[in-house]
Amino acid sequence: MSFEICRAIRADHPSLAGHFPGAPTVPGVVILDEVVAALAEWRKDSQLTGMRAVKFVLPLKPEQPFTICLMAKGAKTEVDFCCRVDGRMVVEGRLEIRCDKI
Amino acid sequence: MAIAKAEIRTLIPHAGLMCLLDSVLKWDDESIVCASETHRDPANPLRRDGRLSALHAFEYGAQAAAVHGGLRARSAGVATLPYYLAALRDAHLQVIRLDDIDLPLEVRAQRLFGDGGNAIYECHIAAGNAPLADGRITVMLRT
Numbered sequence: 001m002s003f004e005i006c007r008a009i010r011a012d013h014p015s016l017a018g019h020f021p022g023a024p025t026v027p028g029v030v031i032l033d034e035v036v037a038a039l040a041e042w043r044k045d046s047q048l049t050g051m052r053a054v055k056f057v058l059p060l061k062p063e064q065p066f067t068i069c070l071m072a073k074g075a076k077t078e079v080d081f082c083c084r085v086d087g088r089m090v091v092e093g094r095l096e097i098r099c100d101k102i
Numbered sequence: 103m104a105i106a107k108a109e110i111r112t113l114i115p116h117a118g119l120m121c122l123l124d125s126v127l128k129w130d131d132e133s134i135v136c137a138s139e140t141h142r143d144p145a146n147p148l149r150r151d152g153r154l155s156a157l158h159a160f161e162y163g164a165q166a167a168a169v170h171g172g173l174r175a176r177s178a179g180v181a182t183l184p185y186y187l188a189a190l191r192d193a194h195l196q197v198i199r200l201d202d203i204d205l206p207l208e209v210r211a212q213r214l215f216g217d218g219g220n221a222i223y224e225c226h227i228a229a230g231n232a233p234l235a236d237g238r239i240t241v242m243l244r245t
Contacts, residue, residue: 013147014119014145014149015147015148017117017118017119017120017147018117018119018120018121018147019116019120020115020117020184021117027148028186029157029158029160029161029187030148033148033150033157033158036157037150048156048157049194049195050193050195051193051237052191052192053189053190053191053192054190054191054193055188056186056187056188056189093190096194
């Protein structure tokens with residue numbers, strides 16, 4: 001099972017003015033926030049509890065469209081993700097989640 | 103003696119509200135302890151829909167590691183170079199959000215290895231006696 005969605009961080013995102021002056025680069029945690037938001041769209045009952053591993057491979061620029069792909073693995077508490085720009089890997093990793101479904 | 107925000111700004115490239123740490127409480131060659139109350143600031147630039155997700159604790163940790171790199175470079179008499187967050191490992195979150203935490207954040211980073219260039223830090227973010235997040239952060243020189 002997988003889920004895919006396209007996103008971009010707008011140039012007026014409040015983090016960009018100071019990260020960094022004259023060289024705006026999307027902070028890694030802002031990308032992760034988008035990944036977690038995508039997870040919430042895919043699985044509304046899930047909660048992020050940790051990240052086994054995250055690798056920031058390439059910088060992401062403001063307004064650059066990127067694709068978030070979430071992939072469920074065998075364990076129900078783990079979701080792999082990757083973010084790509086034009087097919088090139090920007091961030092990849094494995095999330096640890098808790099499902100609160102009753 | 104504590105290092106205040108104005109001096110932190112000379113050690114890392116993060117500017118304006120993205121400079122998240124308020125002070126360095128203590129540091130030595132292996133570790134650093136910082137404090138911040140910016141998690142409660144409604145203008146915190148990492149808030150999303152008014153909330154500050156707990157995952158942003160790792161940006162606080164990465165900035166503590168970057169400040170530590172800057173302090174070590176300065177004491178060695180070499181130029182401070184910009185670091186960026188390159189990887190996270192074994193990261194755990196004990197809470198969902200940070201903006202509703204009343205106490206100041208205590209951000210600890212311990213250098214596990216690395217020197218000058220790439221480094222790995224074990225980070226612990228807490229408020230009072232309550233752990234909020236922990237994990238290993240790799241910071242790399244921006245090239």
